[in-house]
Amino acid sequence: MFNRVLVANRGEIAVRVIRALHELGVEAVAVYSTADRDALHVRMADYAVHIGPPQAADSYLRIPSVVAAATTTGSEAIHPGYGFLAENPAFVEACVENDLVFVGPPADVMATMGDKISAKRAMRAADVPIVPGTEGSTTISEARAAAEEIGFPVLLKATAGGGGKGMRLVRAADDLEDAFGTAANEADAAFGDPTMYIEKALVPARHVEIQVICDHHGNVLTLGERECSIQRRHQKLIEESPSAALTRETREAMEAAAERACRAVGYRNAGTFEFLLGPDGSFYFIELNARLQVEHPVTELCTGIDLVREQLRVAAGDELSVTGRAPRRGHAIEVRLNAEDPEHDFRPSPGLVSRFEPAQGPGVRVDTFIQSGTVIPPFYDSLIAKLVVWDADRAAAIARAERALGETAVDGVPTTRELALEVLRSDAFRSGEYSTSTLEALRSVAA
Numbered sequence: 001m002f003n004r005v006l007v008a009n010r011g012e013i014a015v016r017v018i019r020a021l022h023e024l025g026v027e028a029v030a031v032y033s034t035a036d037r038d039a040l041h042v043r044m045a046d047y048a049v050h051i052g053p054p055q056a057a058d059s060y061l062r063i064p065s066v067v068a069a070a071t072t073t074g075s076e077a078i079h080p081g082y083g084f085l086a087e088n089p090a091f092v093e094a095c096v097e098n099d100l101v102f103v104g105p106p107a108d109v110m111a112t113m114g115d116k117i118s119a120k121r122a123m124r125a126a127d128v129p130i131v132p133g134t135e136g137s138t139t140i141s142e143a144r145a146a147a148e149e150i151g152f153p154v155l156l157k158a159t160a161g162g163g164g165k166g167m168r169l170v171r172a173a174d175d176l177e178d179a180f181g182t183a184a185n186e187a188d189a190a191f192g193d194p195t196m197y198i199e200k201a202l203v204p205a206r207h208v209e210i211q212v213i214c215d216h217h218g219n220v221l222t223l224g225e226r227e228c229s230i231q232r233r234h235q236k237l238i239e240e241s242p243s244a245a246l247t248r249e250t251r252e253a254m255e256a257a258a259e260r261a262c263r264a265v266g267y268r269n270a271g272t273f274e275f276l277l278g279p280d281g282s283f284y285f286i287e288l289n290a291r292l293q294v295e296h297p298v299t300e301l302c303t304g305i306d307l308v309r310e311q312l313r314v315a316a317g318d319e320l321s322v323t324g325r326a327p328r329r330g331h332a333i334e335v336r337l338n339a340e341d342p343e344h345d346f347r348p349s350p351g352l353v354s355r356f357e358p359a360q361g362p363g364v365r366v367d368t369f370i371q372s373g374t375v376i377p378p379f380y381d382s383l384i385a386k387l388v389v390w391d392a393d394r395a396a397a398i399a400r401a402e403r404a405l406g407e408t409a410v411d412g413v414p415t416t417r418e419l420a421l422e423v424l425r426s427d428a429f430r431s432g433e434y435s436t437s438t439l440e441a442l443r444s445v446a447a
């Protein structure tokens with residue numbers, strides 16, 4: 001195991017990774033921007049290095065600053081968390097050039113999977129089902145031809161996409177041209193790359209993803225699914241495992257497909273295969289997230305496996321202690337608390353948290369970086385806390401999530417707490433029969 005590891009992130013995930021390091025007896029090095037001078041991850045770490053001004057582009061995203069922070073502190077490895085540099089192959093290469101172990105997959109695998117088009121090609125080669133659509137940079141006229149062939153509705157997607165940006169649902173041929181223009185502009189602004197492709201839009205569909213971890217000795221462990229269909233603007237709000245939509249056969253087929261894909265592309269470390277699941281049980285690959293996910297605690301609670309600890313062990317060269325299919329039990333639900341204003345179309349609402357009282361008691365885990373008195377800076381994403389509960393079965397877990405969310409108090413900034421309560425209490429959620437369209441439908445009924 002390493003002696004000292006740099007955590008190239010902030011917020012709740014930096015805190016999460018530092019906890020794993022300390023449990024392993026490893027020293028943690030934090031990095032921080034000026035806006036995070038007093039942040040919890042900085043206070044928890046054994047060493048902390050200031051890497052620049054608040055804007056992420058000048059701090060958390062600046063590869064030379066992060067690498068220099070690692071080398072000057074004698075760190076042996078870098079854990080990237082999620083977001084920022086976590087899926088940037090140039091960062092992985094910079095780590096390798098500086099004799100730093102990157103806790104994640106190799107740069108070439110990351111590059112292939114980071115481009116949605118080359119990822120789809122790699123999955124097709126591994127015999128993993130993919131959504132019908134174009135498999136290369138697509139012009140507007142090619143998109144029109146493809147849409148006629150696969151049928152509306154279609155989804156325009158940016159090859160460099162992420163976080164739902166550069167994505168447009170198109171229901172009719174007349175809307176295609178406008179939607180293509182806005183989506184490409186959005187992608188160009190967000191990723192510096194306007195390249196688009198087109199997919200059949202599967203509606204209704206469910207977003208079900210498979211967690212994997214692979215070591216450097218050819219071993220693969222799949223850890224079951226997370227159901228992530230409760231989404232707003234293609235962004236997840238509540239995740240759970242197991243998924244009420246999966247039969248044992250479909251679950252095994254998905255895990256087997258993920259395992260096959262890992263072996264085919266030479267995957268290493270933790271990753272998540274995202275699939276869309278149709279009402280008939282058919283499933284299609286949409287993307288591989290080559291990193292730890294926000295919702296990883298759901299899997300940790302069901303399997304009892306600490307994914308961050310395993311990531312660090314695997315990166316240090318250890319073999320996985322469990323391979324094949326991870327054993328699992330019970331039911332876990334994660335609720336994301338975002339500092340967003342429901343009165344203003346959920347726009348981010350940073351500011352002073354005057355009081356934070358997290359839920360406590362049986363089966364409750366809270367991953368957060370906020371405390372009473374924390375000021376949420378306006379420069380980063382709006383996730384402030386994750387409330388994750390575990391119980392023996394789904395009904396008990398829902399009751400526990402409701403109880404725990406009821407105990408949770410955040411004063412000072414508006415949050416998504418009420419929205420999550422509304423979802424947990426809805427018939428659609430309770431029945432387990434929901435899709436990626438359910439939340440928007442609930443909202444429009446309420447509006």
Ligand code: ADP
Pocket residue numbers: 131155161162163164165167199200201202203205207231234274276286287436
């Ligand atoms: P991003 O990388 O921007 O998060 P994803 O490809 O992961 O984008 O898709 C995000 C969400 O968009 C999915 O969870 C799903 O709800 C929806 N989605 C993506 N592809 C399709 C599709 N072909 N049909 C219907 N919905 C889709």
